[in-house]
Amino acid sequence: MTDPTDDTDSTTVTESTDNSERDPTQDPTLHRSDGGTVLEDDRDAELDRGPLQQWVADSISHPERVYRAMFYVAAIFFLFTTLFPFYWLLMVALTPEGQLQDIVFTPNGFNPGAFVEVFEVIPFHIYMFNSFVIALASTVVVLVIASLAGYAFGRLEFPGRTPLMLLVLVISFFPPAAFFIPLNDLFNTSFAILEPITGDGTLYNTPFAIVTPLSAIFMPLAIFILTTFYSQIPDGLEDAARVEGTTRLGALFRVIIPLSAPGVATAGVLTFIAVYNEFFFSFLMTDGQPQNWAPILDGILAYQGQYQVLYNLMAAASILGVIPVAILVVIAQEKIVSGLTAGALKE
């Protein structure tokens, strides 16, 4: 065991001589956050070092290299885990049926016709349309109601505001499966008032059976985002709009929402993607027939017959199904960025 006091003393002595020899203002590497000093580079240290020690010393003197390396490792890891499944899907889709066993990293044959075939075997375009309508309707419902809620939570003072906000957020943590049985029961109950709309008076096999629960489930997140954005719009702007001739609601739609465009876009895109990708209610609230508003999910699963599974068509359909969302994200991202920087630009 070495004496710790001794050790500290000797370090201090070394450090102080080091400091006195060099001007600390000229050499930023001398100012370490831990109060110690570093040697400028390995030439200063008259030590024999192995490759690992050399590498560690390099890393310590140039931490930005390590951060950069870590960034590349992480980025490549995420890109691989997200993009490789798509690459695999593409290969499966391009491989002719019956040759799927021997895929390594290239498709086993070339059959781009699969992307046409998906529409011939089943009416996949109708499934896509259904999904699109359901996601769009949910997004509209969520944005309208969440805007009103966000206005109330973000801009009005009322007793019980915080507990109510917490309640909304807590509800969003419930597992959706917990709602399924009562909702399924409800949607299969016939109501006379709905007969002119749905025929048999039930909501099962209509878009409402998916839009209603999914809107409710994804509402809290949108409320949370919009509350944050709306609360940051200065009161004066709303007052000005109201004096100029709008109601509170008019001020919300004419002034507050346009100025919160990035927030509204974020909430809308997140909701759209979440609903479009949703599995549970989408799978269970219709009977899977395209004319009964079954979404893409049911379309993809429809290539799976009793005796045959058309994996290449399922893969092709999956890729086609992703395209609208991918386009949306690219467009929306541009909108979000432009919305955020609009006020900062001057001509």
Add this chain to the structure above:
Amino acid sequence: MARVRLENITKRYGEETAVDDISLEVEDGEFVTFVGPSGCGKSTTMETVAGLTQPTEGRVYIGDDDVTGLAPKDRGVAMVFQNIALFPHMDVYENISFGLRLRKYDDEEVRRRVEQAADIVQLEGMLDRMPAEMSGGQQQRVGIARAIVRNPDVFLMDEPLANLDAKLRVHMRTELQRLHRELDATVVYVTHDQAEAMTMSNRIAVLNNGKLQQIAPPLVCYNEPTNLFVAGFIGSPSMNFVEGTLIEDGLETNNFTVDLDSTRVPGVTVGDDVTMGVRPEDVHLSRFEETVGSSTAPIRAQTDVLEPMGDEVFIYILLSESVDGSMKQDPATSPNQLLMSVTPDTAIEANEEIEIILDRSKIHLFETATGDALVHGITDLSEREPGTTPTEADS
């Protein structure tokens, strides 16, 4: 154009009373300024006129209509805001025409009126700019154009010049006065700057702690303040106050006595605490006695600090030698310090022994306990009326 009448307006936020029973009337075409320190309720009072805040009690009338329950858009008012509050996502034209477009005026009428309004505030050629590309003064002019374009009955201006720099503020002050004259509009103006209030208004409403202290033309507020608060708030630098006690033939303070017939001061009797107020410009050096019509007896004093302002010099004077040199108290409250102003060519130095006199016609007396004004000017009270004795008046 229309009158504005407030009847017993009270606004409470929970326990806090922001506005306490304010009643006043603004005449058609009049420029009335609400002035007072921060948190005195002036902005809240204006918001009740605009309809942005509902009063807890009381009624608001614009013209002959009770508008207390009406939405802001239905009141025929336009407002200019302290933080300007232009819609940042609209260009100048859209900002100015916002109210007109909401009221479904046809496009040609909108364009005509917007151009006219832009003309009045000298914004020609800037209609397609975005607010972010304009200077503060230009932005506030857009705000004013947005208000005048609708031809409202009443203009409400909530510290519209507060966010502008000092030079621009003075310039905009004259522009607003010119605008008021041109439009012959009813204007309610809120400011905490008493200089703005003095220069622009037909009448000033001085508020403090949610209560209306005085509503009167600027010079009346200046020359005949109703209480200590108004006397101290209006005028810069503020009035000197000296606390004293009423004795039989004068007002006795720590350092000097002012002769007056105390029986003729209404509302108080001998022995009551009375505060004397005198503005810095009404304190003179005794060697200039002939310029003052009716002056008090000379008071011995010593100059402390000189503040040359260019057009005049402010002098802090100490009344008593018992006071130590560390005088950094507010002259308005310190019993031993007075502020006086002299012309810059007056030969005077710091720490000089001087004698001062007060202009009797400009001395104000206030009851210390309530702060209410008793008399303004005590020239006539210097001599006892024949046949009246203190005992008779007391009984």
